[in-house]
Amino acid sequence: MHNNLPIAQLVKQAQRQNQLAQLELFNRFSGQMLGLSCRIVGRQDVAEDLLQEAFVKAFKQLKSLKEPDRFAGWFKRIVVNQCMNHVNKQNLMELADNHTVLNSEEETDESYNEIDVSVINKAIDELPNGCRQVLVLYLIEEYKHKEIAEMLNVSVSTVKSQYQYGLKLVRKKVKEVLV
Amino acid sequence: MNGFEKYLQTHKKGLVKEVTPNTAMWSNIQHELKKERQQKKRYFYAIAASVAILCVVAGSIWFSPNQQETLPLSAYSETYGNIEKALIEDVDYKSAQVANIMVANNYSHVNKSFNAGIKKLDAAYINYKHIVESNGCDDVIMQLIIENYERKLLLLELMYDELNKIHSYENA
Numbered sequence: 001m002h003n004n005l006p007i008a009q010l011v012k013q014a015q016r017q018n019q020l021a022q023l024e025l026f027n028r029f030s031g032q033m034l035g036l037s038c039r040i041v042g043r044q045d046v047a048e049d050l051l052q053e054a055f056v057k058a059f060k061q062l063k064s065l066k067e068p069d070r071f072a073g074w075f076k077r078i079v080v081n082q083c084m085n086h087v088n089k090q091n092l093m094e095l096a097d098n099h100t101v102l103n104s105e106e107e108t109d110e111s112y113n114e115i116d117v118s119v120i121n122k123a124i125d126e127l128p129n130g131c132r133q134v135l136v137l138y139l140i141e142e143y144k145h146k147e148i149a150e151m152l153n154v155s156v157s158t159v160k161s162q163y164q165y166g167l168k169l170v171r172k173k174v175k176e177v178l179v
Numbered sequence: 180m181n182g183f184e185k186y187l188q189t190h191k192k193g194l195v196k197e198v199t200p201n202t203a204m205w206s207n208i209q210h211e212l213k214k215e216r217q218q219k220k221r222y223f224y225a226i227a228a229s230v231a232i233l234c235v236v237a238g239s240i241w242f243s244p245n246q247q248e249t250l251p252l253s254a255y256s257e258t259y260g261n262i263e264k265a266l267i268e269d270v271d272y273k274s275a276q277v278a279n280i281m282v283a284n285n286y287s288h289v290n291k292s293f294n295a296g297i298k299k300l301d302a303a304y305i306n307y308k309h310i311v312e313s314n315g316c317d318d319v320i321m322q323l324i325i326e327n328y329e330r331k332l333l334l335l336e337l338m339y340d341e342l343n344k345i346h347s348y349e350n351a
Contacts, residue, residue, distance in 0.1 A: 120194060
């Protein structure tokens with residue numbers, strides 16, 4: 001019944017406590033948001049708990065969302081905040097020492113067109129906590145360095161260096177697979 | 180931005196990870212939301228009950244006759260106000276005694292004539308009170324009100340005696 005409805009209409013119905021609309025929102029967003037949560041916290045069981053809390057929080061606060069077509073961004077912000085609070089509480093932000101990798105890897109003119117994205121995704125998932133969180137939030141979720149720094153309680157320069165470190169590590173892992 | 184980073188930027192959509200949540204997640208969410216709704220209901224009922232209790236208390240304070248102030252004779256003189264207050268206490272005490280013995284022994288059918296007399300005295304009292312409130316009190320009205328109380332007290336005493344006699348006869 002709700003499968004073809006645009007998000008804004010679903011949100012309006014969910015704001016009136018329509019459980020089918022809430023379920024449809026859950027079906028449309030849970031997969032991607034769980035993927036994002038897993039990448040931020042690094043463990044699927046924890047990510048599932050956090051996403052569940054985020055959905056409950058979002059449905060409770062849904063009436064405060066004045067522009068229903070902005071649900072996706074609004075909800076992603078709730079999920080990311082939920083995960084970042086967990087990261088900060090559990091002190092999961094491991095800042096890796098990046099100097100060795102930064103100095104040892106130099107960019108060469110290589111063609112990346114043949115790389116399978118699943119290889120890159122696997123490499124991202126295997127990154128250490130700190131640089132994985134920064135890389136995902138900056139590169140994929142398009143957060144700004146400053147926003148990430150505030151969320152992780154670190155400096156902007158730390159975020160930038162962790163991002164560069166993450167990039168280098170991913171490239172290194174991808175190259176290893178290609179060779 | 181180096182070549183690799185550019186490549187990642189252009190393939191960003193493919194880097195979005197999807198993970199299927201476990202099947203229990205939706206029912207857990209529903210359960211939490213239901214709990215929240217029930218909690219809200221409980222708060223609502225608690226607030227409604229508090230408001231109702233507050234209204235009853237405020238109403239009982241607002242409408243409860245402050246006897247010393249509202250009794251007709253107290254407006255006329257403090258001394259007669261005190262006499263009236265003492266008479267009311269006697270009447271209340273005797274009424275409670277009569278009510279106890281009637282309820283305990285189911286004598287509601289007895290003493291209908293006494294009840295009729297008391298009702299007449301109550302009606303007369305209300306008339307006296309109206310007169311005092313509109314015209315003020317004089318010695319005549321004051322005397323009538325005191326006699327009204329004394330007759331009522333006498334009727335209640337007679338009623339109580341008769342009920343006691345019936346009770347003694349039945350238990351002999």
